[in-house]
Amino acid sequence: MNPLKIIKIGGNIIDDKSRLQSFLKDFSTISGAKILIHGGGKIASELGAKMGISPKMHEGRRITDAETLDLVTMVYAGLINKNLVAQLQMQHSNAIGFSGADANLITATKRPAKVVDYGLVGDVAISGVQTDTLSGLLKLSLIPVFSPITHDGKGQLYNTNADTIASVLAMAMSKSYEVELIYCFDKKGVLEDVNDDNSLIKEINTENYKSLKERGAIADGMLPKLETAFQALSHDVKAVRIVQAEEVANPLAGTFIQK
Numbered sequence: 001m002n003p004l005k006i007i008k009i010g011g012n013i014i015d016d017k018s019r020l021q022s023f024l025k026d027f028s029t030i031s032g033a034k035i036l037i038h039g040g041g042k043i044a045s046e047l048g049a050k051m052g053i054s055p056k057m058h059e060g061r062r063i064t065d066a067e068t069l070d071l072v073t074m075v076y077a078g079l080i081n082k083n084l085v086a087q088l089q090m091q092h093s094n095a096i097g098f099s100g101a102d103a104n105l106i107t108a109t110k111r112p113a114k115v116v117d118y119g120l121v122g123d124v125a126i127s128g129v130q131t132d133t134l135s136g137l138l139k140l141s142l143i144p145v146f147s148p149i150t151h152d153g154k155g156q157l158y159n160t161n162a163d164t165i166a167s168v169l170a171m172a173m174s175k176s177y178e179v180e181l182i183y184c185f186d187k188k189g190v191l192e193d194v195n196d197d198n199s200l201i202k203e204i205n206t207e208n209y210k211s212l213k214e215r216g217a218i219a220d221g222m223l224p225k226l227e228t229a230f231q232a233l234s235h236d237v238k239a240v241r242i243v244q245a246e247e248v249a250n251p252l253a254g255t256f257i258q259k
């Protein structure tokens with residue numbers, strides 16, 4: 001099977017012009033088939049505040065009412081997605097931007113209300129990914145760039161956590177490719193102490209994850225990353241890493257997630 005790198009870039013880097021530029025330069029040097037998924041939560045929260053929409057988060061995911069869905073659709077599928085594509089084109093990378101609705105690439109169902117009703121948030125399943133269409137794009141040497149917006153096939157858009165999209169794409173594409181999933185963000189990897197850059201944890205497995213979570217060392221936006229990383233590994237994804245954006249092209253950097 002051919003290798004495929006599925007790379008996710010988070011909102012803290014997207015919000016930092018020089019760090020984003022350096023990430024996109026390094027991303028462009030990576031050879032072979034690749035897909036980029038972007039977040040943008042920080043920018044959506046900042047722009048929302050200017051419009052009087054205050055962010056409501058629960059365990060790293062955004063509670064999304066109709067007004068917030070309009071905001072995130074504009075910010076993720078418009079502003080950020082198109083700017084990333086333009087900046088990749090500047091690096092001579094032939095990027096093409098998508099939401100999940102485009103070419104029906106990712107369908108979702110409303111996340112069921114449990115402890116919290118997340119509102120217009122979509123859950124995605126492996127079967128919701130149009131893998132043949134994506135493979136066709138990769139065969140044309142195009143670089144798909146996904147915003148975290150999905151749809152239900154009945155006209156409803158959903159906000160979907162970008163880590164979740166990266167993981168589901170990785171699982172779905174593992175049928176035809178040897179997939180490495182790389183989450184890129186602002187820190188060196190998963191840290192023992194979030195305020196200490198020198199406390200990098202080189203390897204996380206289900207055992208040490210449990211104890212790290214219990215003592216609160218892993219919280220907020222790190223929760224969906226690790227949850228979805230483990231899901232990916234249990235569905236044939238070859239390797240998963242969480243790395244600093246600047247290290248995207250370094251195969252030894254960051255935290256390696258193990259089953």
Ligand SMILES: Nc1ncnc2c1ncn2[C@@H]1O[C@H](COP(=O)(O)OP(=O)(O)O)[C@@H](O)[C@H]1O
Nearest residue numbers: 010011012039185190191194217218219221222
């Ligand atoms: N143990 C940890 N190691 C690293 N970061 C952590 C940890 N626990 C919580 N975090 C927080 O998770 C954040 C990353 O999640 P998030 O803000 O969703 O990132 P992004 O949107 O850039 O992908 C970090 O910036 C950090 O504040």
Ligand SMILES: CC(=O)N[C@@H](CCC(=O)OP(=O)(O)O)C(=O)O
Nearest residue numbers: 011039040041061062160161162
């Ligand atoms: C449902 C949900 O949580 N959606 C996310 C999508 C963006 C995202 O995941 O952005 P980062 O990767 O920058 O955190 C949100 O609106 O914040």
